[in-house]
Amino acid sequence: MLFRIVSTRLIQNAKFISRSFSSTTKLNAKVTVCGASGGIGQPLSLLLKLNSRISHLALYDIVHSPGIAADLSHISTKAMVTGHLGPDQLRAAIEGSDVVVIPAGVPRKPGMTRDDLFNTNATIVRDLADAVAQYSPKAIICIISNPVNSTVPIASEVFKKRGTYDPNRIFGVSTLDVELDVNQVNCPVVGGHSGVTIVPLISQCTPPVSFPQEDRDKLTKRIQNAGTEVVEAKAGAGSATLSMAFAGARFTDSMLQALAGEEGIVECAFVRSDETEAKYFSTPLLLGKNGLDKNLGLGKILDYELNLIKAAMPELKKNIQKGEDFILKG
Numbered sequence: 001m002l003f004r005i006v007s008t009r010l011i012q013n014a015k016f017i018s019r020s021f022s023s024t025t026k027l028n029a030k031v032t033v034c035g036a037s038g039g040i041g042q043p044l045s046l047l048l049k050l051n052s053r054i055s056h057l058a059l060y061d062i063v064h065s066p067g068i069a070a071d072l073s074h075i076s077t078k079a080m081v082t083g084h085l086g087p088d089q090l091r092a093a094i095e096g097s098d099v100v101v102i103p104a105g106v107p108r109k110p111g112m113t114r115d116d117l118f119n120t121n122a123t124i125v126r127d128l129a130d131a132v133a134q135y136s137p138k139a140i141i142c143i144i145s146n147p148v149n150s151t152v153p154i155a156s157e158v159f160k161k162r163g164t165y166d167p168n169r170i171f172g173v174s175t176l177d178v179e180l181d182v183n184q185v186n187c188p189v190v191g192g193h194s195g196v197t198i199v200p201l202i203s204q205c206t207p208p209v210s211f212p213q214e215d216r217d218k219l220t221k222r223i224q225n226a227g228t229e230v231v232e233a234k235a236g237a238g239s240a241t242l243s244m245a246f247a248g249a250r251f252t253d254s255m256l257q258a259l260a261g262e263e264g265i266v267e268c269a270f271v272r273s274d275e276t277e278a279k280y281f282s283t284p285l286l287l288g289k290n291g292l293d294k295n296l297g298l299g300k301i302l303d304y305e306l307n308l309i310k311a312a313m314p315e316l317k318k319n320i321q322k323g324e325d326f327i328l329k330g
């Protein structure tokens, strides 16, 4: 088949791999992974250990993190690896971090929505965000834990309570990409990160692609359902981990490049936004030395895509409100 979705995810790419392993950018960053022992956390930590922009990789979890750290420290790359176990060691993990990546929390089983994870993961993200807000308030936070539509508002409200909120530093990692045969195609995916709130802007793919409406519709639904496909294929053993680890490592690398002053770094992520009537929304973002530099917005989109965004609004707003209420009324 000429066109295929490469099992969704962020498949990229030789460019990322070569840039992270042979970087000339000088930045000796401390990166902390919270949830480092999990299905995402372990391969993500491995990929970050290979990133030459990182001089200190701190691995935090409530289980196994000293062992994971000992294991990774036998890889002969620059980053020093430290393991931190349980709440008593959270402060040491977080303090001095440039970037904190959070893949902590439970994943879906078949039949569950991402919102079904709220009750468990909301508390986990709240407590981790609170530690960042206290001990490293200037760090960039990249939240992977689901439901991203609610966990990003939760982290934001926690920072507001601590008086250290900066909307340009809190990102929900919600990257989905599309690949076309041998040539790599990038497709912005905007909105939120669950079901109908995931809105691929196929009209903005580069290089451009063109479809009959029926195929556009099918592809859109397939992308919206991509995470669920993996959950079903894993049949109870969790959700996407290896591809998410790659996506998370790529996003972190983009952030480190931008923090080091490289220009023109663009990623889609779920952030505080004025682009639509939803308070948080994912669009392409220009990253800079202080995190989000400029929201590049939706650009020119088809009526079909505008209708998808309208259809996403009720669910997205509900998810955001739920996250905010968890902190404000909890």
Ligand SMILES: NC(=O)C1=CN([C@@H]2O[C@H](COP(=O)(O)OP(=O)(O)OC[C@H]3O[C@@H](n4cnc5c(N)ncnc54)[C@H](O)[C@@H]3O)[C@@H](O)[C@H]2O)C=CC1
Pocket (backbone or CB within 6 Å): 034, 035, 036, 037, 038, 039, 040, 041, 060, 061, 062, 063, 103, 104, 105, 106, 107, 108, 117, 121, 124, 128, 143, 144, 145, 146, 147, 148, 173, 174, 175, 193, 238, 239, 240, 241, 244
């Ligand atoms: N944003 C996205 O596109 C994606 C998000 N996810 C989400 O990522 C999360 C993690 O998924 P997996 O790694 O597969 O789960 P997992 O269960 O394999 O790993 C989660 C890890 O979090 C740790 N953990 C639990 N409570 C913690 C706490 N209070 N502090 C620190 N660590 C804690 C666990 O000990 C475990 O090591 C899930 O919520 C999942 O839905 C998964 C795939 C894609």
Ligand SMILES: O=C([O-])CC(=O)C(=O)O
Pocket (backbone or CB within 6 Å): 107, 108, 114, 146, 193, 226, 227, 228, 230, 231, 239, 240
């Ligand atoms: O589907 C899930 O639960 C995990 C996830 O967010 C994804 O793979 O996009």
